[in-house]
Amino acid sequence: MSDDLRDRAASLDAQDELAAHRELFALDDGGVYLDGNSLGALPRHVPDRVADVVARQWGELRIRSWDESGWWTAPERIGDRIAPLVGAAPGQVVVGDSTSVNVFKALVGAVRLADLAGPDRDEIVVDATTFPTDGYIAESAARLTGRRLVPAAPGEVADAVGPRTAAVLLNHVDYRSGRLHDLPGLTAAVHAAGALAVWDLCHSAGALPVGLDAHGVDLAVGCTYKYLNGGPGAPAFLYVAERHQAGFDSPLPGWNSHADPFAMTPGYAAADGALRGRVGTPDILSMLALEAALDVWDGVAIDAVRAKSLALTDFFLECVERHVPGGRVTPVTPRPHAERGSQVSLRCEDAPVVMKELIARGVVGDLRRPDILRFGFTPLYVSFADAERAARVLADVLSVRTG
Amino acid sequence: MSDDLRDRAASLDAQDELAAHRELFALDDGGVYLDGNSLGALPRHVPDRVADVVARQWGELRIRSWDESGWWTAPERIGDRIAPLVGAAPGQVVVGDSTSVNVFKALVGAVRLADLAGPDRDEIVVDATTFPTDGYIAESAARLTGRRLVPAAPGEVADAVGPRTAAVLLNHVDYRSGRLHDLPGLTAAVHAAGALAVWDLCHSAGALPVGLDAHGVDLAVGCTYKYLNGGPGAPAFLYVAERHQAGFDSPLPGWNSHADPFAMTPGYAAADGALRGRVGTPDILSMLALEAALDVWDGVAIDAVRAKSLALTDFFLECVERHVPGGRVTPVTPRPHAERGSQVSLRCEDAPVVMKELIARGVVGDLRRPDILRFGFTPLYVSFADAERAARVLADVLSVRTG
Numbered sequence: 161m162s163d164d165l166r167d168r169a170a171s172l173d174a175q176d177e178l179a180a181h182r183e184l185f186a187l188d189d190g191g192v193y194l195d196g197n198s199l200g201a202l203p204r205h206v207p208d209r210v211a212d213v214v215a216r217q218w219g220e221l222r223i224r225s226w227d228e229s230g231w232w233t234a235p236e237r238i239g240d241r242i243a244p245l246v247g248a249a250p251g252q253v254v255v256g257d258s259t260s261v262n263v264f265k266a267l268v269g270a271v272r273l274a275d276l277a278g279p280d281r282d283e284i285v286v287d288a289t290t291f292p293t294d295g296y297i298a299e300s301a302a303r304l305t306g307r308r309l310v311p312a313a314p315g316e317v318a319d320a321v322g323p324r325t326a327a328v329l330l331n332h333v334d335y336r337s338g339r340l341h342d343l344p345g346l347t348a349a350v351h352a353a354g355a356l357a358v359w360d361l362c363h364s365a366g367a368l369p370v371g372l373d374a375h376g377v378d379l380a381v382g383c384t385y386k387y388l389n390g391g392p393g394a395p396a397f398l399y400v401a402e403r404h405q406a407g408f409d410s411p412l413p414g415w416n417s418h419a420d421p422f423a424m425t426p427g428y429a430a431a432d433g434a435l436r437g438r439v440g441t442p443d444i445l446s447m448l449a450l451e452a453a454l455d456v457w458d459g460v461a462i463d464a465v466r467a468k469s470l471a472l473t474d475f476f477l478e479c480v481e482r483h484v485p486g487g488r489v490t491p492v493t494p495r496p497h498a499e500r501g502s503q504v505s506l507r508c509e510d511a512p513v514v515m516k517e518l519i520a521r522g523v524v525g526d527l528r529r530p531d532i533l534r535f536g537f538t539p540l541y542v543s544f545a546d547a548e549r550a551a552r553v554l555a556d557v558l559s560v561r562t563g
Numbered sequence: 564m565s566d567d568l569r570d571r572a573a574s575l576d577a578q579d580e581l582a583a584h585r586e587l588f589a590l591d592d593g594g595v596y597l598d599g600n601s602l603g604a605l606p607r608h609v610p611d612r613v614a615d616v617v618a619r620q621w622g623e624l625r626i627r628s629w630d631e632s633g634w635w636t637a638p639e640r641i642g643d644r645i646a647p648l649v650g651a652a653p654g655q656v657v658v659g660d661s662t663s664v665n666v667f668k669a670l671v672g673a674v675r676l677a678d679l680a681g682p683d684r685d686e687i688v689v690d691a692t693t694f695p696t697d698g699y700i701a702e703s704a705a706r707l708t709g710r711r712l713v714p715a716a717p718g719e720v721a722d723a724v725g726p727r728t729a730a731v732l733l734n735h736v737d738y739r740s741g742r743l744h745d746l747p748g749l750t751a752a753v754h755a756a757g758a759l760a761v762w763d764l765c766h767s768a769g770a771l772p773v774g775l776d777a778h779g780v781d782l783a784v785g786c787t788y789k790y791l792n793g794g795p796g797a798p799a800f801l802y803v804a805e806r807h808q809a810g811f812d813s814p815l816p817g818w819n820s821h822a823d824p825f826a827m828t829p830g831y832a833a834a835d836g837a838l839r840g841r842v843g844t845p846d847i848l849s850m851l852a853l854e855a856a857l858d859v860w861d862g863v864a865i866d867a868v869r870a871k872s873l874a875l876t877d878f879f880l881e882c883v884e885r886h887v888p889g890g891r892v893t894p895v896t897p898r899p900h901a902e903r904g905s906q907v908s909l910r911c912e913d914a915p916v917v918m919k920e921l922i923a924r925g926v927v928g929d930l931r932r933p934d935i936l937r938f939g940f941t942p943l944y945v946s947f948a949d950a951e952r953a954a955r956v957l958a959d960v961l962s963v964r965t966g
Contacts (some may be wrong), residue, residue, distance in 0.1 A: 186618075186622040186623070189623060193625065195625065195626045198626055199621075199625055199626045199629075201622075201625060202617065202618070202621050202622035202625075206617065207614060207617045207618045207622070210613060210614075210617050210848070211610060211613075211614055214605065214609065214610045214613050214794070214852070215589075215605070215610045217795075218602075218605050218794055218795055219589040219604075219605035219610070220589070220592060222596065222598065222602055222604065222605075222927070223598045223601055223602045223927060223929065224922075224927075225795065226602075226795075231795060231796075257660065257661070257664065257843075258660070258817065258842055258843025258844055258845075258846075259843050259844070260815065260817030260818065260819075260842045260843035261660065261664060261815060261817070261842055261843060264814075264815060268707075288829065291818075291827070292818050292821070292827045292828060292829060292831075293817045293818035293819075293843060295829055295831075296816045296817065296818065296821070296831040297815065297816065297817060299816075299831065300813075300814055300815065300816055304671075304707040304708070304814060305707070311829075336827075385844070391617070391621055391847070391848055392620075392621055392628065392629075392634060392844075392846075392847035392848065393634075393844045393845045393846040393847040393848070393850070394846065394848075395846060396843075410703075411667075411703055411707060412663065412664060412667060412700065412703065413699045413700065413702075413703055414661065414663030414664070414696045414699065414700060415663065415694075415695050415696035415699065416663075416696075418695070418699070422932060423932060424694070424695045424739075424931065424932070425695060426691065426695060426698055426714075428695075428698075428699040428702065439661055439663045439664055440660075440661025440662050440663035440664060440696060440799075441661055441662070441788070441795075441796045442661075442796045443661075443795075443796040443797065443798060443846045443848075443849035444794070444795035444796040444849070445613070445794055445795065445796070445797075445846075445848045445849045445852050446846035446847070446848045446849045447796070449617070449848050519627075524625070524626060524627075526626065528827065529825060529826060529827070
């Protein structure tokens with residue numbers, strides 16, 4: 161039975177049009193890396209590029225690099241490279257700061273945009289199942305803007321929104337379960353109530369088509385160190401739809417977002433466009449590592465990534481079903497493709513020790529307490545053989561523990 | 564006359580106990596770098612350290628580095644390395660985010676601390692001469708917390724503060740003029756009014772003793788890419804005095820500041836100590852470059868740095884006076900040591916073209932529009948010979964333009 165699955169994996173890998181991309185990544189340690197939804201693997205060409213930024217751009221050109229090496233314009237330039245991966249036309253995405261900081265900008269900005277349309281919207285609806293930082297920051301945004309925070313599961317959002325709703329913060333893919341939410345449908349429901357939709361794309365950007373422009377999303381934030389492989393703590397991105405940019409009023413109006421930053425005038429005047437979302441001096445080393453890392457996307461269609469992602473997670477679920485002793489794990493990631501992101505989460509009673517043993521055997525996923533084994537599938541570098549091997553090693557670990 | 568100054572420079576360099584530190588920096592391009600108050604020079608050992616972070620910590624250990632390479636604890640660990648340079652005991656400084664974002668945390672935090680003491684303090688006083696981002700962010704903090712912003716020059720602060728003042732945001736050294744403000748005296752005046760003092764140390768950290776603990780400063784922020792040589796856009800730092808930490812209520816309560824971040828609970832519970840100032844995932848590449856860069860401070864006393872800084876700026880002012888045609892430039896940096904930071908600013912009618920020509924001749928300072936030539940003196944790597952040469956080249960440039 162096991163040989164059968166290995167043959168299938170080999171056949172699927174042989175037909176995989178993205179298979180050659182794996183060579184672009186540093187993955188020659190013989191293990192299986194299924195934690196790219198937490199920290200993407202290193203593209204092989206990035207170390208040389210970072211070395212050049214450090215030794216030549218900083219070390220030799222020093223201050224001149226703000227112009228000559230394009231440091232100053234990096235946030236919007238890199239934003240424009242991410243834009244097509246999330247379905248955004250140029251000029252709407254800017255890179256910088258952490259995801260949490262960008263959630264704050266986006267949510268306060270959304271509330272203020274709602275104010276422009278009318279004064280009576282005093283509620284912020286937030287995905288109650290969301291990654292915690294979104295909820296914490298939403299609470300702070302609500303407190304500082306005098307709004308009431310209304311938690312709602314994504315399935316309840318259509319009922320929770322109404323004439324009092326200013327903005328709704330939603331996660332595209334649930335970090336724990338891997339459930340993909342209906343971005344077009346929920347955005348439409350939010351708009352039907354006259355509110356703004358703010359999406360967190362941390363677990364979808366680079367993993368599947370998002371279609372920000374096509375679906376009329378208002379604002380969005382996302383992470384670049386997961387499926388975009390930008391490196392540990394690489395700066396996040398902020399999307400402000402073009403139609404909202406003139407009214408976008410950032411709660412963090414740092415000098416980098418000023419219309420004429422080097423005039424250094426005491427009065428603030430916001431720049432036009434996406435760079436209104438900038439704040440302070442960008443963290444150039446982290447940012448230019450990200451820029452380099454984005455080269456792996458050259459010529460890659462996000463639809464092909466999505467197709468492989470679904471094939472990988474389908475296959476992994478099948479391998480788990482076939483290999484793993486009955487009842488030891490329960491998939492919590494939905495089976496329907498329309499509801500699945502690019503990870504598989506398995507509930508497992510003794511998840512902490514199981515994940516520790518998996519990692520010791522070279523299969524790297526991660527744990528979400530108390531009982532979730534989480535496996536991320538990054539289509540650019542994960543193979544079907546990886547998926548089969550991960551399920552097999554998981555079965556071994558669980559059999560030993562069961563036995 | 565010129566030879567006399569060159570001899571003096573040689574003699575001062577020969578006696579300089581910090582002279583050997585210059586060898587720690589990549590400065591072998593034959594120029595004079597007087598822009599370390601904008602971007603500190605590269606310490607020679609940093610490229611290898613960054614290469615290790617990228618290739619081994621990210622590329623090989625990947626996700627394991629959050630524990631094994633100490634990524635997770637970097638913000639507070641690096642904070643503790645900066646602490647002694649600004650006169651803070653351990654556990655009060657955390658690194659991360661930009662200066663602008665930290666000004667926001669500190670100022671909103673200060674207003675909320677003031678609220679704990681009593682409800683009637685509805686004003687934020689801000690240095691009207693400050694670096695613009697501080698003013699812009701202070702305005703946002705005031706707006707979001709329902710306070711009135713009161714601009715005041717540092718000399719007017721003692722009169723501007725009163726029973727309605729919640730917090731005062733001040734710059735330790737003016738970025739444009741290089742004027743050093745009286746941190747102990749102004750802090751005492753702010754405290755006498757029952758308000759909190761928030762200091763921006765961007766142009767003093769690493770250049771002179773600050774004495775945060777000794778002078779009872781409440782909160783402070785600072786930059787690490789100027790005199791601390793952390794690299795372009797290296798993360799800023801936030802100081803929260805130990806006595807205020809339990810009451811510090813961040814407006815950016817990201818998951819990194821949670822008491823148990825990996826529990827990922829929907830309710831926010833702030834961590835103890837300085838790490839309450841953390842927000843989202845730290846930008847590890849920029850952050851660990853900074854950590855490496857701080858090695859140049861091993862065994863360096865900040866008092867020795869200050870003594871050399873004053874000797875350098877004294878000598879540069881003398882050289883300018885002797886070399887430069889009368890009336891062509893006017894120093895705006897105060898002569899008294901107690902009022903001088905670690906830069907010399909010269910007003911010059913045609914400053915833009917003069918700075919351009921200086922840079923073309925290898926003397927790198929910078930311009931602050933419309934008419935300020937700004938020269939920063941970083942005692943760890945600037946020599947007295949540099950100071951003399953810069954003044955001489957400036958004289959040449961101005962003579963040509965005058966003639």
